[in-house]
Amino acid sequence: MKAKAVIPVAGVGTRLRPHTHTVPKALINVAGKPIVAHILDELVGLGITEVVLIIGHMGQRIREFVDSHYKIQVSYVEQRERRGLGHAIFLAQKHIGDAPVLIVLGDTIFQADFSGIVDGQSSLIGVKAVPDPSRYGVVETSNGVVQRLVEKPDKPRSNLAIVGIYYLVNSKLLFECLGELIRSKVRTKGEYQLTDALELMIEKGEKIGVFPIEKWMDCGETETLLEANRELLNMNSKPCKIDSGIIIPPVAIDPSAKIENSIVGPHVSVAAFVSLKNSIVRNSIINERASVQDMLLDASVVGERSIVEGAFKKLNVGDSSEIQLT
Numbered sequence: 001m002k003a004k005a006v007i008p009v010a011g012v013g014t015r016l017r018p019h020t021h022t023v024p025k026a027l028i029n030v031a032g033k034p035i036v037a038h039i040l041d042e043l044v045g046l047g048i049t050e051v052v053l054i055i056g057h058m059g060q061r062i063r064e065f066v067d068s069h070y071k072i073q074v075s076y077v078e079q080r081e082r083r084g085l086g087h088a089i090f091l092a093q094k095h096i097g098d099a100p101v102l103i104v105l106g107d108t109i110f111q112a113d114f115s116g117i118v119d120g121q122s123s124l125i126g127v128k129a130v131p132d133p134s135r136y137g138v139v140e141t142s143n144g145v146v147q148r149l150v151e152k153p154d155k156p157r158s159n160l161a162i163v164g165i166y167y168l169v170n171s172k173l174l175f176e177c178l179g180e181l182i183r184s185k186v187r188t189k190g191e192y193q194l195t196d197a198l199e200l201m202i203e204k205g206e207k208i209g210v211f212p213i214e215k216w217m218d219c220g221e222t223e224t225l226l227e228a229n230r231e232l233l234n235m236n237s238k239p240c241k242i243d244s245g246i247i248i249p250p251v252a253i254d255p256s257a258k259i260e261n262s263i264v265g266p267h268v269s270v271a272a273f274v275s276l277k278n279s280i281v282r283n284s285i286i287n288e289r290a291s292v293q294d295m296l297l298d299a300s301v302v303g304e305r306s307i308v309e310g311a312f313k314k315l316n317v318g319d320s321s322e323i324q325l326t
Contacts, residue, residue, distance in 0.1 A: 009106035010056030018318025031232035032252030084191025105164030126165030
């Protein structure tokens with residue numbers, strides 16, 4: 001049976017405010033397209049044809065974007081109460097049935113070798129070795145099989161961080177375990193956790209392995225968003241044109257952007273219908289319909305429809321803002 005994918009994108013994106021006051025986190029631009037587009041493009045490349053999106057905060061905007069850009073079969077499920085990742089996944093049950101399920105968190109852009117994994121016969125969790133595992137959920141393994149999952153351990157016994165990608169063959173058991181947690185009101189840190197359900201699956205005899213993630217880019221806060229922007233542009237940038245000025249690659253510039261008498265790059269992402277004039281911009285993201293004039297921007301994120309004019313500053317400007325500096 002062919003695998004189906006679940007992408008939870010119901011979070012409010014607290015760590016990306018002020019941008020997520022008016023734009024869902026999944027639609028924040030990075031390296032030329034929204035976060036959710038990076039994920040969906042990767043899934044389409046893997047041959048996934050059915051996707052369930054768990055939406056919540058400004059979910060209609062996500063639905064409009066996906067429906068206008070993708071031809072794959074997409075089902076939408078609303079998580080009206082934020083009761084945890086486990087609860088979000090549980091809501092997808094009727095759309096998954098007994099099919100294997102690939103779960104990808106909605107703020108995780110990834111690159112990995114999925115040959116032999118998707119549509120394979122083994123349940124697997126994506127992991128990456130990290131220098132400070134106490135900051136992450138980690139898996140403890142024996143002979144390649146997961147023994148325990150521990151959230152932010154004080155004394156880690158493993159350096160394999162859980163990156164937010166799960167391929168589970170026995171989806172029936174997954175939903176049974178999630179349902180058991182919810183019925184019994186078993187919460188961790190006030191929420192129903194996917195890791196608790198995976199632990200329960202292991203207790204019931206399910207063997208879950210691990211597979212390495214080559215690139216893992218967390219886009220959950222401004223600094224990591226800009227870091228992901230740099231990494232993706234280094235890997236995937238294409239030649240761009242501007243009205244007048246200089247481009248220092250790598251950059252991603254939407255063809256509809258109007259850029260005059262400016263120096264753009266390196267590591268700059270400019271979205272659709274942006275106006276950029278008499279400015280120097282590097283290591284920054286400028287979202288749709290923003291206007292930037294007479295500025296030097298570095299390590300900055302400019303929200304949709306914002307107006308930024310004046311002096312040379314470092315900024316983190318939310319959507320629909322207007323800033324004039326003299």
